[in-house]
Amino acid sequence: GAVVSQHPSWVICKSGTSVKIECRSLDFQATTMFWYRQFPKKSLMLMATSNEGSKATYEQGVEKDKFLINHASLTLSTLTVTSAHPEDSSFYICSGLDRGNSPLHFGNGTRLTVT
Amino acid sequence: SQKIEQNSEALNIQEGKTATLTCNYTNYSPAYLQWYRQDPGRGPVFLLLIRENEKEKRKERLKVTFDTTLKQSLFHITASQPADSATYLCAGRNSGNTPLVFGKGTRLSVIA
Secondary structure (H helix, E strand, O other): OOOEEEEOOEEEEOOOOOEEEEEEEOOOOOOEEEEEEEOOOOOEEEEEEEEOOOOOEEOOOOOOOOEEEEEEEOOEEEEEEOOOOHHHOEEEEEEEEOOOOOOOEEOOOEEEEEO | OOEEEOOOOEEEEEOOOOEEEEEEEEOOOOOEEEEEEEOOOOOOEEEEEEEOOOOEEEEOOEEEEEEOOOOEEEEEEOOOOHHHOEEEEEEEEOOOOOOOEEOOOEEEEEEO
């Protein structure tokens, strides 16, 4: 089945630094990628939708200057958390969409801890 | 706003029994519903998709129904096993590339 590789799986960083998370679709072309955030025992919260070669569409309340998303190719999207703060600590998950009505293929998530 | 509700946060059942998880939607009509399994610290894994014009879908021990009158989907695992213990997420989408709307999930524990 379709595989999405997400790296790193976990990262600890100091407050004020930036962290980049990579999401690659390994055996399909992800025309659209979605970035989610998940708090413990809560559902997935959509942060932004990105289409290859165009600017990401951010959900209400998500700061686009803080969470920079780049979808440079059909197989790679990145999320950069800039000037991270402890409240940015969370589980971030990416997913890729192959075709319009197909299911999402998720990465295994990145546990970010900001100290 | 569009909502997917999974009212049971947790469900405990005995091994061998059938687990039934409920998903209700409000304020929209999804073209299809999807069910995912999520293990702790991992991303969700797709299980089943059912379209609004389909009443039932099966895959091995899994069965999902879609009732547009009740605005509800039921997810069944027959002959449940401890390995089925996980959080199960229901998600709906209108069409095309619109984002999925996820429920909060139901944490299933199958007790041996």
